[in-house]
Amino acid sequence: QTLSSSFYRSSCPNLTTIVRAAVQQAVQAEARIAASFVRLHFHDCFVNGCDASILLDGANLEQNAFPNAGSARGFDIVDSIKSSVESSCPGVVSCADLLALIARDSVVALNGPSWTVVFGRRDSLTASQSAANANLPPPTLNASALIASFQNQGLSTTDMVALSGAHTIGQARCTTFKARLYGPFQRGDQMDQSFNTSLQSSCPSSNGDTNLSPLDVQTPTSFDNRYFRNLQNRRGLLFSDQTLFSGNQASTRNLVNSYASSQSTFFQDFGNAMVRMGNINVLTGSNGEIRRNCGRTN
Numbered sequence: 001q002t003l004s005s006s007f008y009r010s011s012c013p014n015l016t017t018i019v020r021a022a023v024q025q026a027v028q029a030e031a032r033i034a035a036s037f038v039r040l041h042f043h044d045c046f047v048n049g050c051d052a053s054i055l056l057d058g059a060n061l062e063q064n065a066f067p068n069a070g071s072a073r074g075f076d077i078v079d080s081i082k083s084s085v086e087s088s089c090p091g092v093v094s095c096a097d098l099l100a101l102i103a104r105d106s107v108v109a110l111n112g113p114s115w116t117v118v119f120g121r122r123d124s125l126t127a128s129q130s131a132a133n134a135n136l137p138p139p140t141l142n143a144s145a146l147i148a149s150f151q152n153q154g155l156s157t158t159d160m161v162a163l164s165g166a167h168t169i170g171q172a173r174c175t176t177f178k179a180r181l182y183g184p185f186q187r188g189d190q191m192d193q194s195f196n197t198s199l200q201s202s203c204p205s206s207n208g209d210t211n212l213s214p215l216d217v218q219t220p221t222s223f224d225n226r227y228f229r230n231l232q233n234r235r236g237l238l239f240s241d242q243t244l245f246s247g248n249q250a251s252t253r254n255l256v257n258s259y260a261s262s263q264s265t266f267f268q269d270f271g272n273a274m275v276r277m278g279n280i281n282v283l284t285g286s287n288g289e290i291r292r293n294c295g296r297t298n
């Protein structure tokens, strides 16, 4: 069964209006929440498909997997958007579909591209911490390892580089890039010296592991192509960002250059890649369930 943009047209005609307004309100209160929402959809889809597994509360589940613990955020607001949707159309809209729609509206709210979201995903009955640890790519991967990680999910190199452009918004903790600042490794010609110096002051060597830095040093609350221009200037924050330009793959470097010179190409490819990511291993038909509360199974 395939997903469809008209899936809720008669069963929940107000869905898109409710969600758009709620996302706009949340982003107005805190621009970063848009980034956090986009990342939730990614971290859902890469772990046993887009089935809202990341939303299930529980100490040993995905929320506490290494890449999510102390990092993934926005759960309370997703729950509250879900409850608004439930009051309008009870028992109809899945949490997995909601995440896909919230992600799109988040990008739009920070002036990024729009795309058509397709619906019909259903929600999982389980969540797997070990699968999250195994499948979510760490920021230490080089370009060829990133290509392999996305290929495992059926996504191309183009999808991978375009989707990495989500790092045009949002923040990262010191702990995710500190090794690049002080170690003899991964430094040298892969990081601009003045960028390195300024990161050392916000991310000291002996403390501050939870201090935040913008993933896009230029425009962290605007969804644009500045992220790719930063990479050309050796101002990528994570090793996994900078390796797309400076690493061992000409294919990723060529894509970075193309997106750096054309925001419209980036926007087009990003939207297409988000749709493909949103199709990973979806549950449809009578598989899974429509959760009433995104934090627990029915």
Ligand code: HEM
Pocket: 032, 034, 035, 036, 037, 038, 039, 042, 070, 071, 072, 073, 137, 138, 139, 140, 141, 146, 160, 163, 164, 166, 167, 169, 170, 171, 172, 173, 174, 176, 215, 238, 240
């Ligand atoms: C290519 C492999 C990727 C790696 C290695 C990676 C890694 C990371 C890391 C380490 C952080 C910082 C987390 C923290 O310190 O709390 C982060 C943040 C973020 N990631 Fe990625 N990421 C990747 C791909 C993606 C993709 C595909 C998307 C979405 C399409 C995405 C969206 C985001 C966003 C928006 C943030 C900021 C979240 C916030 O401010 O709350 N990332 N990523």
Ligand SMILES: [Ca+2]
Pocket: 043, 044, 045, 046, 047, 048, 049, 050, 051, 052, 053, 054
């Ligand atoms: Ca999932």
Ligand SMILES: [Ca+2]
Pocket: 168, 169, 216, 218, 219, 220, 221, 222, 223, 224, 225, 226, 227
């Ligand atoms: Ca930006």
